Amino acid sequence: MRKTTFRHRLLRYSIIERFFRDPVTHKPRPHTLKRIFNIILVFLSRKLKLSFVFGYPYNLIIEPTNVCTLNCPMCPSGNSMMKRKRGMMKFNDFKKIIDEMGGYLYQIGLMNYGESLLNPELYRMIKYAKTKNITCVLSTNALFLNEDCSLKLLRSGLDFLSVSLDGASQETYVKYRVKGDFQKVLENIGYLVKKRNQLKSSLFIDIGFLVTRFNENEIEKAKNLTAKLGVDNFSLVKFAFPDYRSIKKEVFFNFLPENSSYSRYKIVNGKLELKEKPEKKTPCIWAWDRAVINWDGSLCPCCVDYDCKYNLGNYFDQGLKKIWNSEKYKSLRKKILKDKDKIEICYNCSASME
Numbered sequence: 001m002r003k004t005t006f007r008h009r010l011l012r013y014s015i016i017e018r019f020f021r022d023p024v025t026h027k028p029r030p031h032t033l034k035r036i037f038n039i040i041l042v043f044l045s046r047k048l049k050l051s052f053v054f055g056y057p058y059n060l061i062i063e064p065t066n067v068c069t070l071n072c073p074m075c076p077s078g079n080s081m082m083k084r085k086r087g088m089m090k091f092n093d094f095k096k097i098i099d100e101m102g103g104y105l106y107q108i109g110l111m112n113y114g115e116s117l118l119n120p121e122l123y124r125m126i127k128y129a130k131t132k133n134i135t136c137v138l139s140t141n142a143l144f145l146n147e148d149c150s151l152k153l154l155r156s157g158l159d160f161l162s163v164s165l166d167g168a169s170q171e172t173y174v175k176y177r178v179k180g181d182f183q184k185v186l187e188n189i190g191y192l193v194k195k196r197n198q199l200k201s202s203l204f205i206d207i208g209f210l211v212t213r214f215n216e217n218e219i220e221k222a223k224n225l226t227a228k229l230g231v232d233n234f235s236l237v238k239f240a241f242p243d244y245r246s247i248k249k250e251v252f253f254n255f256l257p258e259n260s261s262y263s264r265y266k267i268v269n270g271k272l273e274l275k276e277k278p279e280k281k282t283p284c285i286w287a288w289d290r291a292v293i294n295w296d297g298s299l300c301p302c303c304v305d306y307d308c309k310y311n312l313g314n315y316f317d318q319g320l321k322k323i324w325n326s327e328k329y330k331s332l333r334k335k336i337l338k339d340k341d342k343i344e345i346c347y348n349c350s351a352s353m354e
Helices: 015-020 033-047 091-101 124-132 149-157 169-175 181-200 216-229 249-255 320-324 327-342
Strands: 059-062 107-109 135-140 160-164 204-210 233-237 263-266 273-274 288-292
Touching: 091 124, 107 249, 124 135, 149 181, 149 204, 160 181, 169 181, 169 327, 181 204, 181 216, 204 216, 216 233, 263 320, 288 320
Parallel strands: 059 107, 059 288, 107 135, 135 160, 160 204, 204 233
Antiparallel strands: 263 273
16 A cells, blocks of 8 residues: 655656656656757747747646536636636547647646546547657546546556545535535545556545635644545645636635645735745746647646636647747747736736745
């Protein structure tokens, strides 16, 4: 039986360590000469602060769906802040992405603003990406992680699964995961771990515990609970809202942990602000290293842009290589380098904070 660790899921590896080992899955990176050459070009383009990137993104978030059955109050999908059309990506569209970009990609995250397990073609997508030796990461609320789904995930070759378990009882869990079923999630995790061990799968299972005012006194209880389940890691997650200024402060304050060490935010003159702001001179790695492709092919610069307000083009119409160094993309990079705080999605970003 694997021993459960209790650490931040993103280990702070050194630059050299990150080159050899993925900081999310903790597995060796799937290096090829093409990928190594590409990542060097991307790194140099970012370090030289160029708006034109000589390489291509080596990580992508690909959204299988933006549909979810929960009504989490701070999630743009669950609280209806998201206005873009709902739907699911088709396998053939996903295949286009992998066929064009697979040679450059180290990792794909099959998630964004929806419950990915609702897409029936998800398992086929993972299998196809694994034929190109791409690390696959998935996040889920586990409500649909039944026995059939668990077996399909294990057989797909998935590398890393993050399960959201934001409480140690139904009472606290449902405060945030509105319409969720705590006991069902526990049963699903238990079955997945059992089959994972029986099949000798290398799937890494992480439990993400989103700390709120309602569950911050249950952290130790949740740790013990997940250790008994036999998962690989238990990690505390701080709120990182994509647009905290648009959420009613009364609602936000209801969920803000009393222990400030569990929060990315502070209250200043009755308003919510980030505790720390990234230095303006530090360029955002997203605009140089990675991108988000939504279920309908719309391409946006990062996951903070939940409504794709900074739509850079449609992947299925143009392909990423044509979009990547388009005038629109280069213009955005120039703005990021000049003054990030004038860009809405950058102002709200807390990605560079722990």
